[in-house]
Amino acid sequence: MKSNHIYDYVERLSELLRVDSRQAGAEFGLQPVQLEVLHYLSICNRYSDTPMAVTEYLGLTKGTVSQTLKVLEKKELLVKQLDENDKRIQHLRLSADGTKLLNETIPTAMFVNVCKVLPESKQSEITSALKYLLTTLLETNGLKTFGICSSCRYNIQTEDSQYYCGLVEQPLSVDDTKLICREHESKP
Amino acid sequence: MKSNHIYDYVERLSELLRVDSRQAGAEFGLQPVQLEVLHYLSICNRYSDTPMAVTEYLGLTKGTVSQTLKVLEKKELLVKQLDENDKRIQHLRLSADGTKLLNETIPTAMFVNVCKVLPESKQSEITSALKYLLTTLLETNGLKTFGICSSCRYNIQTEDSQYYCGLVEQPLSVDDTKLICREHESKP
DNA sequence: GATTGTTTGTATCGACTCGATACTATTTAA
DNA sequence: TTAAATAGTATCGAGTCGATACAAACAATC
Numbered sequence: 001m002k003s004n005h006i007y008d009y010v011e012r013l014s015e016l017l018r019v020d021s022r023q024a025g026a027e028f029g030l031q032p033v034q035l036e037v038l039h040y041l042s043i044c045n046r047y048s049d050t051p052m053a054v055t056e057y058l059g060l061t062k063g064t065v066s067q068t069l070k071v072l073e074k075k076e077l078l079v080k081q082l083d084e085n086d087k088r089i090q091h092l093r094l095s096a097d098g099t100k101l102l103n104e105t106i107p108t109a110m111f112v113n114v115c116k117v118l119p120e121s122k123q124s125e126i127t128s129a130l131k132y133l134l135t136t137l138l139e140t141n142g143l144k145t146f147g148i149c150s151s152c153r154y155n156i157q158t159e160d161s162q163y164y165c166g167l168v169e170q171p172l173s174v175d176d177t178k179l180i181c182r183e184h185e186s187k188p
Numbered sequence: 189m190k191s192n193h194i195y196d197y198v199e200r201l202s203e204l205l206r207v208d209s210r211q212a213g214a215e216f217g218l219q220p221v222q223l224e225v226l227h228y229l230s231i232c233n234r235y236s237d238t239p240m241a242v243t244e245y246l247g248l249t250k251g252t253v254s255q256t257l258k259v260l261e262k263k264e265l266l267v268k269q270l271d272e273n274d275k276r277i278q279h280l281r282l283s284a285d286g287t288k289l290l291n292e293t294i295p296t297a298m299f300v301n302v303c304k305v306l307p308e309s310k311q312s313e314i315t316s317a318l319k320y321l322l323t324t325l326l327e328t329n330g331l332k333t334f335g336i337c338s339s340c341r342y343n344i345q346t347e348d349s350q351y352y353c354g355l356v357e358q359p360l361s362v363d364d365t366k367l368i369c370r371e372h373e374s375k376p
Numbered sequence: 377g378a379t380t381g382t383t384t385g386t387a388t389c390g391a392c393t394c395g396a397t398a399c400t401a402t403t404t405a406a
Numbered sequence: 407t408t409a410a411a412t413a414g415t416a417t418c419g420a421g422t423c424g425a426t427a428c429a430a431a432c433a434a435t436c
Contacts (some may be wrong), residue, residue, distance in 0.1 A: 007295035009318035019247035059207035107195035129317035130197035
């Protein structure tokens with residue numbers, strides 16, 4: 001039994017986040033997972049706002065996700081919209097209420113508090129360590145990265161310095177490239 | 189809506205840990221929380237191995253913890269033992285099976301893999317960033333630290349360089365001081 | 377075009393989590 | 407000695423989650 005401090009700290013942080021997240025959601029009658037879904041929908045691009053993408057991102061089964069989405073739709077926190085080209089696909093969009101709720105709850109109180117106290121330099125130090133850990137974790141274990149377009153191998157810049165995705169073969173706006181994508185693959 | 193990258197990364201790590209932990213436990217018919225309880229019991233000291241301490245550590249209600257413990261006891265992964273002085277208190281101890289199971293499952297595969305790849309220097313860099321974040325998080329939000337004795341204000345060294353806890357007024361072995369305690373308070 | 381297989385999403389069931397509430401037993405304080 | 411606090415258990419209901427089965431739309435092949 002080798003002790004693994006990285007594991008220990010991540011587990012502890014995770015436990016604290018769960019508690020905080022449960023409390024944050026409780027005000028609105030939401031469970032931690034439901035908040036996570038809303039959060040994901042607020043940062044994913046238009047090719048990744050489907051139930052299947054949520055399923056992959058959260059590592060649940062599509063049945064479980066389907067139920068969660070039903071609850072969120074009934075609470076009018078998100079809207080479903082059929083894809084024009086592929087009628088199997090539902091696009092999920094946060095409603096105004098959903099966005100408002102999200103802004104009030106995420107990041108949770110604990111993390112807001114901690115960032116008030118931490119000096120900028122410490123914050124960026126921690127951020128880059130976390131980023132490095134996460135990236136390595138995903139790569140080492142062969143998991144989807146769900147990164148943003150600007151770091152993706154499919155993302156190219158055309159002559160007129162516009163962004164373009166070589167996978168879906170569509171132009172991208174600057175805002176587009178800041179959102180996460182289920183097809184993301186790191187640059188080699 | 190201010191973006192908070194520290195929150196984002198911790199949330200993501202937390203989601204990945206949940207998935208990995210669920211898979212690790214599934215082999216033995218255990219839920220993530222149940223593994224967390226076993227893990228806690230393997231690193232806490234003899235003043236912190238009670239249901240109430242588990243309750244505080246995991247941030248659940250005592251009712252919930254009581255049920256979880258019942259399951260683990262039925263599976264013979266832990267044993268309960270009445271306190272000699274205070275008959276309300278149950279001490280929880282991992283059984284041999286429990287320890288074995290824990291060693292096989294924690295740290296989970298993902299973290300074992302990542303540590304094989306990361307160079308020592310990177311590991312300690314990440315570890316110290318995580319530690320700093322966790323400590324600040326706990327302090328800022330007025331939460332119990334559950335630290336180890338050697339970093340506790342109650343821990344003193346007697347003339348003959350033995351460790352001694354000023355709170356419970358008991359001597360401590362060297363091994364004792366490496367375990368986490370529910371009464372832990374950071375040195376000023 | 378019909379057939380087969382794949383993908384997306386839903387529906388249902390059972391095991392389990394978790395909080396809330398109510399309860400017992402023991403210890404401590406007044 | 408009585409009242410309050412503390413440790414723990416029991417029970418209930420809402421919700422998570424995986425497994426399974428299913429329908430609908432798309433894709434590939436003949």
